[in-house]
Amino acid sequence: MREIYIYCCLLPALSTVKMKSLSKNGNVGENVTFTCSNWDGLGKPQKRVKYLCKAPCEDKDVIMKVKPEETKNKDRIKLKNTGGSLVVTFFNLQKSDAKKYYCGMERAVWDLYIEVNLKVTQGPRPKPTPVITKFSPSPAVLSSSTMSSNDTETTTEECTSSPNSSSTIPPVSATHGSGGSLYFIAVVTVMVALLLMAALVLYRIIARKPPKIVSSARDPRDDSVEVQ
Incomplete structure (x- = not known):
């Protein structure tokens, strides 16, 4: 046991x-x-x-x-x-x-x-994942671009609706205070001034040119024939 x-x-x-x-x-x-x-x-x-x-x-x-x-x-x-x-x-x-x-x-x-x-x-460290950031414009940039596009569209409509836009200055709206509308008004003003100056110079040239004198004297040979 x-x-x-x-x-x-x-x-x-x-x-x-x-x-x-x-x-x-x-x-x-x-x-x-x-x-x-x-x-x-x-x-x-x-x-x-x-x-x-x-x-x-x-x-x-x-x-x-x-x-x-x-x-x-x-x-x-x-x-x-x-x-x-x-x-x-x-x-x-x-x-x-x-x-x-x-x-x-x-x-x-x-x-x-x-x-x-x-x-x-510990093992190998994982590779960092690339981060893709999307560009988002600030509200100030968005509002500026929107105003510029609106001014361009308004100017185009005024040019197409008025056939005599080259000789007349479009009225300046109280809401158009951006650089696009001022630039358009300045260009039209310069063009009109150049046209007026060209017309004035042409008028002065025409006014200074002496008139043509048409002679009414007869040929002396005709008088000799009549005396005979």
């Missing part, structure tokens, strides 16, 4: 020595999944409760337990007990997730474990 008792006490130690070990690497911000399966020991793993714990895997270190064919989520960790294996997923990895974990399977005498070493690295 004493030898049997000693053998039973040594079984957990032998199981611990044969414990499987997994290593998993991931970058910050990524999702990592690993599967704990092929449990060592006797029994049917399909009917066993499985769990995930942090080292040293005492009762306070257990994160979650799942029954066969059950799925649970806690914080950024998901456990799925498929029966023969335990699927563990870490979402949005953080530096604090890098530590030693154990996949455990409950047994009547002692639990079976698979050691998991999770390493988290």
